[in-house]
Amino acid sequence: MSNMKKDSEKKESKPRKVYSGPLRDKARTQDRLINTVGSVLEKRGYAGLTLANVGKASGLDRKNIYNYFGNFETLIKAYIDKKEFWKVESKNKIADILESSGTINKEQITDLLQDQFVTLMEDPGLQKIIHWEMAENSELLRTVADDRERVGEELFNILEKDFVGNEAKMRSSFAMILGGIYYLTIHASSNGSTICGIDVNTEEGSQIVKETLDEMIAFVFDKYSKK
Template sequence: MGKKNTDVEQQRTKQRKVTAGPIREKARTMTRLIAAVGRVIQKKGYTALTGPNIAIEAGLDKKLIWTYFGSIDNLVETYILERDFWNMADQKIISELLKHPENIGRKDITVLLHGQLDRMMKDKVLQRIIHWEIGEKNKTLRKVADKREKIGEHLFQIIEPDFANTGVDIRAKLALQIAGIYYLVLHAKYNGSLFCGIDINESTDLERLQKAIQDNINAMYEEGKVNK
């Protein structure tokens, strides 16, 4: 009886190993293809997201894109949604802030915007994704934008009541701040020329922008007489 049970268990173990091998190989292949999308975007831009380019970058047969993802669009969507640039970083920060919503104030908003500026400056793929989002209508990028809005909405629901009846449109003012970060970084990284005599590729000018962000947020709170 004992030998029979042992034989059955050994057979089950062999079956699991046989099954696990292809599953692990599929997962590795999918991971390589997803990572290759990011490298193509960084090196050549989103217009170069073709089957051959992605396959060459991954070192795999391009047929595997259709085998595991069904289409290039599905592969690119998987990459973008997995690496939801704002979601991963900002949601973590906002989640921490929301644990004590009564304490959210100007310093926290400054940290968030400084974080966005820092990520935009350092992440070349993020720069290309934002450039793509601005320049082309794309359902996947719309999904990312909508998710980003939902994250931001959690924060606005906390801070907006602080500015009720103050005459300060905190949404509009922060929209200008964030849009300014996007544009100034893209202008500096893609064009390389000055903007209003400022070059944020230079550390001293980047520090000026960081200070301006802080000053603007402080001004919003002072204008609204919000003591946070």
């Protein structure tokens, strides 16, 4: 009886086999193509992001791009959506803010923007996307920027309740802060030089920027908020 029990336990402890199939193979191929877009973008820049280069780097037949994404632009959009900060990294935080009591405090905004700074510093692919948006007039990139703006607008609509009469100055302040984050991170990645003597590639420089972000956001709230 004891031996039968042990045999039964051995059988139950065996790992389940993972079988391949059309759906699993499709997902793997899609992921491989999306990741290849990132690799090509980081190595060759947006000028080198072509159908031929992605197909060659992926090691897959180019027909897979059309079979699974319809066209090359949709594949690129899938990669951008995967990297987009407001849709991925901060999605849960933003959802919590929008579903909360209807107010946003300076700690929440500071947390979001400090997270964005860190994410951009650590993600070359996302840096390339932001730089690409600045350098090229593209319907696809405009759509991405507009999607990002819609998320921001939801936050601003809540913020404005506490900045009555100073809405434009509040928005302008955050536009300059966000623009500074973009420039600092892209500049640091592109040539590694200092900006105003600050090297954001170092732990010390990065920490100073995060602390200054905290102080700048606090200033915007203290200066323009009616609360």
